[in-house]
Amino acid sequence: MRDAAGGPRVLLKKLRELMAEPLEPQERLDRIVRDIASNMVAEVCSLYVLRADSVLELYATQGLNPSAVHLAQLQVGQGLVGTIAASARPLNLSDAQKHPAFTYLPETGEEIYHSFLGAPVLRAGRTLGVLVVQNRTMRTYREDEVEALETTAMVIAEMIAAGGLTRLTRPGLELDLSKPVSIGGLSFNEGVGLGHVVLHEPRIVVTNLFNEDSEKELARLESALGSLRLSIDDMLSRRDVAFEGEHRAVLEAYRMFANDRGWVRRLEEAINNGLTAEAAVEKVQSDMRARMLHMTDPYLRERMSDFDDLGNRLLRQLMGRAPDDIAAALPKDSIIVARSMGAAELLDYPREKLRGLILEDGAATSHVVIVARAMGIAAVGQVKGAVSMAENGDPIIVDGDEGTMHLRPQQDVELAYAEKVRFRARRQQLYRELRDKPTATKDGVKIDLLMNAGLLVDLPQLVESGAGGIGLYRTELQFMVASTFPRAEAQERLYKDVLDAARGKPVTFRTIDIGGDKVLPYFKGVQQEENPALGWRAIRLTLDRPGLLKTQIRALLKAAGGRELKVMLPMVTELGEIAQAREIIDKEVRHLSRFAHMLPNTMKVGAMVEVPSLLWQLDELMSAVDFVSVGSNDLFQFVMATDRGNSTLANRFDPLSVPFLRTLKQIADAGKRNNTPVTLCGELAGKPISAMALMGLGYRSISMSPAAIGPVKAMMLELPLGQLETFMQENLSGKSATLPMRALLQAFADDRKIPL
Structure with missing residues (x-):
């Protein structure tokens, strides 16, 4: 019997020599299976490679009928080989023919063999083939033999990935690695x-697979693990954990994994079997990726994903690489x-x-x-x-x-x-040609088409899109892409850049709207909430943490010196919140006046209507603010009690349904009644059919993504608004209200050749 410790090392040494020889692909494969069979004292060694049509084709064999090469084939999931490919796990059987998945292929002549050991050929968690050894006698292969076959399979995987078998593939029967x-x-x-x-x-490509000195490789591994653990501890000790883009909980998991003895032991075993430290990490990582792909528990899949990332960090440590310059x-x-x-x-x-x-x-x-x-x-x-x-x-x-x-x-x-x-x-070119045309309907009613923004990369699109201004500037995006709270100076600089880029066009700044799904990793004090969309967010949060709002208001006031400033409060639920916010704003105005700072020429304070409670305070609201914006995304989810982040409910309720359109009309009518400007900013404004509906409800100002302005404007220029208003009035009241509004609106547009 061969030396259990030396077997894999001897085999890898032979494989390394084989890889260096100038051999034809088939000859190289034939030599590989022959050397594996010899090393493992097996009467059969076969390699099956996965094709793009999900068929496992016999590519080389020692011991089976040689004429079966490139003819014998199994579907994924069929037979023992197909079972290994489907599960990405090895199979070790003392009597293969008694296994329920056993399939007899007459052309191979394998019926005389009983014991069976098969390992998946894995790369990056993907199965590229299956490597098998067989013996006539009934025996269970030892653990070190399983490890040796898995290690060899990894080497073959790298050869397949590098295109080493391309010349053996037949037209129409390409390998799985290249399939669409x-x-x-x-x-x-x-x-x-x-x-x-x-x-x-x-993915870090490991090219140095075979080691010359296991002790040296073990020392390299230990050194890299030490550096990895120190770097994780260092990130955890910082106040701004989010600087590296990792949340504390993930880093805590990384620290636990980096000290996991089971993981380290598997790495050490792979090195002792003849792999370099980086090849050992790649092998263990690939095995774990394959298992991750078959897990259904989302929590376990996430933890395995953490393991995967940790493996990449360790590979970079071993190979002396800094994170790639992605640009x-x-x-x-x-x-x-x-x-x-x-x-x-x-x-x-x-x-x-x-x-x-x-x-x-x-x-x-x-x-x-x-x-x-x-x-x-x-x-x-x-x-x-x-x-x-x-x-x-x-x-x-x-x-x-x-x-x-x-x-x-x-x-x-x-x-x-x-x-x-x-x-x-071509269509975008047509929209660009419409850019300088007046934003009015076919019958001459002016409509303001504004754009939503939130980052400096948005600003050039103000000119390109032909927008009349910025109807919603999401100030929280600056906070979301930063690693710590942006200082007052940074906020002031950004707001000034925005106003400069607008060149006199109106800009509505929404005060910071964090909480809910907009979590800042560096913001301490936010508790886990069962219903975050209904929880501590937006104005609720900033009134409880007035320092946040004070800093932002001061930065806005200074940035808008000598110009108009429009500030909008998100998630208002009752009028008392507006009064509290105005008090903070007035204090900041008095403070800056005392120190002779230039203040805005005019200042307007508005509120977002996105909480249904405001629907019963509309007239009072319109008197309390200078303008109103409807946040259709949140208002829709609250009115319809449907989580907009839930993919199961995504298409269940239509924003163009009669109940929601009536809600929106109620707001537009209140604005008109009180002479208070009303804008709608949300997904509804960005689709031509829903933008058309909004205009028919009485909205004369809508804000959308820059890319949506062209299609909406093309629709608007062909829209006879008077006819649409009459049409909607009829269909939103009485018995007609039972009909689906989306289909009615589409028919209205089709009859008048309005482009949607």
Whole structure:
């Protein structure tokens, strides 16, 4: 019997020599399976490789019928080999033919073999094939033999990934690694992007696989682990944990994992079997990724994802690499693929090179998605497996309209999307030609089309879109992309830049709206809430922490010196909150006057209508403020009792339903009755059909994303508003109100050739 400790090391040494020889691909594979069989004292060693059509094809064998090579095949899930490919786990059987999954392939001549050991060929958690050894005698393979086969499988995986088998593939039977993949997710931002994959955390390619000195590699591992643990402790000791983009809970988990003896022991075993320290990390990491893909518990999947990130950090320590400069050497048509990422990380990428964003996780309201919308790039989320399926540089399409990703698309798919992009470009050109036309309906009624903003990257779009001003400036985005609270000077500088960029056009600044789904990792004191959307957020939070509001108001007053300042209060529930906020504003005005600071020429204070309680205080509200803005996103979810972040309910209720349209009309009518300007800012304003409905309800000012202004303006220029108002009045009252308004509005537009 062979020496248990020396076997894997001897085998890896032989494989290293084989890799260095100038051999044809088939000859190299034949030699590999022969050496494995010899080393493991096995009568059979076979390699099955996964094709793009989910078939496992026999690519090489020692012991089975050689004429079965490239002919014998199994589906994923079929037989013992297919079972290993489907589960990504090894199978160790003393009598394979008694296993319920056993499938007999007559062409192989394997019926005389009983014992069976198979290991998945894994790379980055993906199964690329299956490596098998068999013996006639009934025996259970030892643990070190299982480890040896898994280690060898990893080496073969790197060879497959490097294109070592390309010349053996037949036309139409390409390997799984290069097959086209389409995965559905959720649309986070409309648009279509064609380009090439840029992995947000690029997979580190391990090229040095075999070690010459295990003791030296163990020492390297221990040193790298020590540095990793110190770096995690250092991040945890800082006051601004979020500086590295990690939340404290994640870092605590990292610290626990970095000290986990089970993980370290598996790394040490791989090194003792002949791998370098970095190859050991890659092997253990790949094994764990494969298991993660088959977990259904979201908490466990998240913890395994933490492990994956920790492995990447350890690899960087071992290979002496600083985190990659993500802005360098990017293709000009980059599509970022990430498990998740922070808003600030997306802003690190040069906007001119970005075509899209694909996330495995995330929600439509997450910070990074808000930034993606501001940057005007197509974004898709909840695309499971995107990171492990993709390689840097792979061709890819992100369809933000449908919420899908097409990785390595076939030519006809790529051509169809290229035409779609050209069509969108032609349409955008038409919208640009409308930019300088007056914003009035076909029958001459003026409508203000404003844009929503929140970041400096938004500001150039004020001119490009032809917007009449900024109807909603989300000041909290500055807080969300920072690692600590922005100082008063930084806030003042930003607000001044915004007003300068507006060139005299009106800008409405919403005071900081954090809490709920907008969590600042560095803000201490926010408790976990069962219903965060209904909890301690927006004006509720800033009135309880008046220092936040005072600092912001002072920065706004100083930035707007000599100009008009419009400030809007979010999430107002009762009029007493407006009175409290006005008191803070008045104090800041008096303070700055005392020190002779230049103040705004005029100042207007408004409130957002997004809490239903204001619907029973509308006349009093209109008297208490200078203007009103309707936050249609939150108002809709509160009126309809539907969580807008819940994908199950996403399409259950229609914002163009009669009850909600009546609610919106009630607000518009109160504004007209009290001579108080009313604007609506939210998703409703950005769709031509719903913008048309708003105009029919009496709204003369709406604010939307910059990209939506062109389509809405094209609709408006063809809209006979008088006819629409009569039409809506009839259909929102009496028996007609039982009919679906969306379909009625579409028919109204179709009859009059209004572009929607």
